[in-house]
Amino acid sequence: MTDTASPTETAPRFDAAAIRDQFPILGTRSHGKPLTFLDSAASAQKPQAVIDAVAETYAFQYANVHRGVYELSERTSAAFEAVRGKARGLINAAHDNEIVFTSGATEGINLVAQSWGRANLGPGDEVLITEMEHHSNIVPWQLLRDEMGITLKVAPFDDHGVLIMEAFEKLLSERTKLVSVTQISNALGTVLPVREITAMAHAAGALVLVDGAQGVPHLAIDVRALDCDFYTFSGHKLYGPSGTGVLYGKADLLAHMPPWKGGGDMITSVTFEKTEFAAPPMRFEAGTPNIAGIIGMGAAMDWVAGLDQGGLAAHEDDLLAYGAACLSEIPGLRIIGTAPDKAAVISFVLNYAHPHDIGTVLDNQGVAVRTGHHCAQPVMEHFDVAATVRASFGAYSSRDDIDALVNALEIVRELLG
Amino acid sequence: MSDLRELYQEVILDHYRSPRNFGHHQPSNREAKGNNPLCGDKFTVYALVEDGMVKDISFEGRGCAISTASASLMTELLKGQTEQNAQAMFERFRGVVTGEQDQRLDDGLDKLNVLAGVRGYPMRVKCATLAWHTLKAALNQTDETVVTE
Ligand SMILES: Cc1ncc(COP(=O)(O)O)c(C=O)c1O
Numbered sequence: 001m002t003d004t005a006s007p008t009e010t011a012p013r014f015d016a017a018a019i020r021d022q023f024p025i026l027g028t029r030s031h032g033k034p035l036t037f038l039d040s041a042a043s044a045q046k047p048q049a050v051i052d053a054v055a056e057t058y059a060f061q062y063a064n065v066h067r068g069v070y071e072l073s074e075r076t077s078a079a080f081e082a083v084r085g086k087a088r089g090l091i092n093a094a095h096d097n098e099i100v101f102t103s104g105a106t107e108g109i110n111l112v113a114q115s116w117g118r119a120n121l122g123p124g125d126e127v128l129i130t131e132m133e134h135h136s137n138i139v140p141w142q143l144l145r146d147e148m149g150i151t152l153k154v155a156p157f158d159d160h161g162v163l164i165m166e167a168f169e170k171l172l173s174e175r176t177k178l179v180s181v182t183q184i185s186n187a188l189g190t191v192l193p194v195r196e197i198t199a200m201a202h203a204a205g206a207l208v209l210v211d212g213a214q215g216v217p218h219l220a221i222d223v224r225a226l227d228c229d230f231y232t233f234s235g236h237k238l239y240g241p242s243g244t245g246v247l248y249g250k251a252d253l254l255a256h257m258p259p260w261k262g263g264g265d266m267i268t269s270v271t272f273e274k275t276e277f278a279a280p281p282m283r284f285e286a287g288t289p290n291i292a293g294i295i296g297m298g299a300a301m302d303w304v305a306g307l308d309q310g311g312l313a314a315h316e317d318d319l320l321a322y323g324a325a326c327l328s329e330i331p332g333l334r335i336i337g338t339a340p341d342k343a344a345v346i347s348f349v350l351n352y353a354h355p356h357d358i359g360t361v362l363d364n365q366g367v368a369v370r371t372g373h374h375c376a377q378p379v380m381e382h383f384d385v386a387a388t389v390r391a392s393f394g395a396y397s398s399r400d401d402i403d404a405l406v407n408a409l410e411i412v413r414e415l416l417g
Numbered sequence: 418m419s420d421l422r423e424l425y426q427e428v429i430l431d432h433y434r435s436p437r438n439f440g441h442h443q444p445s446n447r448e449a450k451g452n453n454p455l456c457g458d459k460f461t462v463y464a465l466v467e468d469g470m471v472k473d474i475s476f477e478g479r480g481c482a483i484s485t486a487s488a489s490l491m492t493e494l495l496k497g498q499t500e501q502n503a504q505a506m507f508e509r510f511r512g513v514v515t516g517e518q519d520q521r522l523d524d525g526l527d528k529l530n531v532l533a534g535v536r537g538y539p540m541r542v543k544c545a546t547l548a549w550h551t552l553k554a555a556l557n558q559t560d561e562t563v564v565t566e
Contacts, residue, residue: 364420372455386458387457
């Protein structure tokens with residue numbers, strides 16, 4: 001994907017401009033310059049449809065869910081519950097009750113760790129992750145390790161940022177109870193072969209949790225084809241509101257998992273002696289949820305479903321190829337993460353300037369990129385850098401954004417080179 | 418770009434590329450580590466304190482231009498000061514980079530005015546003060562790693 005396009009080639013016909021127009025924030029300015037937003041992997045911007053859905057919820061259709069007998073509460077509950085069906089469709093789950101609403105991917109992983117993990121893991125059991133996980137797929141397992149004496153194993157990647165499958169396979173054993181892997185690395189852009197990983201893990205008797213925080217915005221997801229046991233993602237990276245997300249779990253697994261948070265909405269009856277817990281997904285959704293946010297996430301899923309999927313994928317591939325081609329012509333620039341199968345992320349360093357200084361200069365030109373360790377410090381350590389600059393793309397990104405980045409990097413060279 | 422030029426003045430770039438008192442080559446009796454998790458910058462500051470005097474300071478680690486230049490300038494300016502003076506200088510320097518203090522620094526601290534440009538970049542104030550916070554921790558003998566975020 002990355003090695004075919006050159007900066008002079010013309011872009012495919014995908015109409016990113018019409019998509020872009022639906023994002024009000026992309027028409028704003030930063031430091032007096034038109035905003036060039038290249039930080040979608042951290043959080044995507046929101047289309048008008050999502051902004052409207054949230055605003056209309058608060059304006060016309062808002063009450064607590066699942067609690068009132070009055071019409072307004074019923075309408076709100078219906079709009080809220082309808083999002084389960086949208087999420088099921090998005091990832092091709094079998095049943096709506098396999099969709100647990102969360103505050104994001106982080107909460108989804110913690111839910112699996114605290115509910116399934118505490119109930120099913122014990123001293124000596126192993127959880128296998130990879131070296132390219134986001135901190136949110138490292139720390140929850142370390143907490144369990146320190147508490148329950150489980151062992152955390154880490155499968156390494158090579159210098160392109162590709163997971164070394166032989167090493168991964170060697171780390172699997174009958175002690176492995178769970179394999180928890182990201183589908184796309186947020187720091188490197190690497191797409192992991194999660195289907196193959198799942199098959200290998202299942203063969204070893206382990207369950208599989210896929211962190212789809214970066215996967216969902218860029219890939220077509222079919223959890224039944226992947227056959228993963230859990231899949232989690234965040235609404236805000238999929239053009240939806242922050243504080244929203246989904247944990248998918250196979251119905252028979254969820255059915256046998258204990259609650260992990262206690263409160264309202266997750267019970268069928270409570271006395272001081274005994275509480276009967278609700279069935280999934282409600283068992284895992286204690287307390288008043290992010291009602292307008294979840295409804296907004298549903299609007300985002302509708303919005304994404306309305307895009308020409310083939311065109312979108314081709315558009316993002318083009319941006320990646322164009323971006324890599326343009327950036328690799330810049331003297332002193334090194335791209336970190338050069339896996340053949342990559343998505344929507346270009347991390348890089350310059351040999352004469354620190355990412356933080358680069359970020360400040362780019363910001364001054366209206367170019368928003370992420371600089372830092374991207375919540376993936378082990379990845380930084382692998383490449384022996386403290387931080388990288390990361391440009392990442394969404395459906396609304398364009399070659400103009402990359403040109404703006406390249407021009408701003410020229411100013412970095414003038415100032416710091 | 419003009420305010421960027423002010424932020425990245427030649428003096429700053431010079432101290433970034435060739436930091437002074439870099440590396441732990443001299444005897445010391447105080448040290449502390451500091452890091453800025455936001456950008457991954459990490460410094461260790463070493464000091465030799467005798468009779469209430471900061472006789473020597475050095476630092477090592479890696480950071481951005483702002484944090485490295487600030488650390489380098491700090492070691493130059495605070496060497497030979499009393500501990501009390503060093504603390505007071507930090508307060509004055511902090512006032513300048515946060516913008517709380519509008520006046521330019523004088524009497525020996527005027528070299529630090531090159532860093533006044535960071536006040537336009539609130540996210541970068543932490544870079545400019547990282548080594549100073551770390552030195553303060555070293556002087557106060559607190560063992561905890563200093564974290565600025
Ligand atoms: C790969 C990956 N996993 C997990 C997360 C955590 O997502 P959230 O902060 O939305 O819970 C992120 C977000 O940065 C991510 O990129």
